[in-house]
Amino acid sequence: MTFARLDHISDLDTLQRMPTWVTSARAEIPEDVAFLSGAALNHLHLVLGREEVPQALLRDRLALRAAAACVAFSGRPEWAGELRDAVHLLRPGDLPGPAGEIYLAWRRAVERPVSIKAVGRALPAFEPGQIAGWLDAGQGTPVVRAAMVLEAVLSEAPRADVPALILADIVLAQALGWSHLMPLLATGLKRADLRRRGDDLRFAFHRALISSVVDAVHLAADLARRAAHLKTVAPKLRAKGAGNAVEMFLTRDAVAAAALPLPSRAARRLCDRLVELGAVRELTGRDTFRLYGV
Structure with missing residues (x-):
């Protein structure tokens, strides 16, 4: 996928507004849905190229959203506030609990540039060779590769929803030329989507990305404004x-x-x-x- 440069855009509010033909379209044909998801990803790529966007903060907040979605998939009742408590209020020797472990996995996955070592830190239950094999399982366009990786993980480890989603997002990021994982898929998918395969799974991925990328773009613009204000008051x-x-x-x-x-x-x-x-x-x-x- 080829992305346009952002040099000529100076107004962050302009970037916040995804084109209306992306957000308002009700496409049902796979080719149309794939086109819209590509357009959405292109727009996000442009937004991520802006210095004003606090990249690490955006990734960390998206990690919270992804963790909340994964916890909901597992049928547990914890929400975002409870996940924050489970991780940020830990005392030495405390365990974060199952939901907290999910949140920690996502946070560790987004902290550092993508590498086998960094992924292993987020997913310590899996061997580096196994992780590398899964990351190489996909071929084709970015979304197709990500879907193939999720299939590969879940075929070997059917209960590993969180690792499968993390690795799928990593492959998507690599295919788009991003240095870090950007949590996108989990928040747009439904629990039943994780059991789809082949064309049905790829269709679910494209639909999920349309909604999750729109949300990520809005969040990026909001955090950029908030970060700018914090930098303004910092000298005080x-x-x-x-x-x-x-x-x-x-x-x-x-x-x-x-x-x-x-x-x-x-x-x-x-x-x-x-x-x-x-x-x-x-x-x-x-x-x-x-x-x-x-």
Whole structure:
């Protein structure tokens, strides 16, 4: 797939708006659906080329969405807020539980550029050779390759939905020339789609990407504006270590005050100040054990 350059586009709000013929079309013919998913991916590729888009933060928030979708596939009741708690409020020696493990797998998968070592860190239950074999299982266009990889994983490990989706997203990213995994497939698929094969699975992938990419583009534009505002207010922060704290907010979906590189009281004051300035949000609605994010 060939992607246009973004050099001539200067207005991020323009990029937020996916062409209406992509978002409003109700295509049912496989060729039309494949064309629309390609158009959507092209638009996302352009958005990802913008410096204003906080790439690591976008990936981390999409990882949360993908984890929530996978948890829903498994029939568990945890939602995004509970997944955040399961991971960000862990104490030394604590276990995150099954849902937390799913979230950790997605977070680890998006943290580093794609490599067998990085994938192995996210999926430690599988051998590097097995992972490499699965990643080489696909041929053809990006979506076809991703669908073939999911089929290959689930044919060998029928219960490995999360690894299959992570590896399918990785192959999609590699085929599109992206250095990092961008979680897209899980949020657009239904549980029953994972049991489809052949043309039916490829059709489900194309349909899933149309909806998930539209959401990702909107999220990217929203996070770009929020990140720009945080950078604007950062010089007003007096606390020592505030710069490193701001960098954490610019790269992570959620941050506990205790995780910031400041003394505990100073960290809480900094979070309160950032909320007051409208630069970050308190995500839990609680008075204690709070989490903050852009």
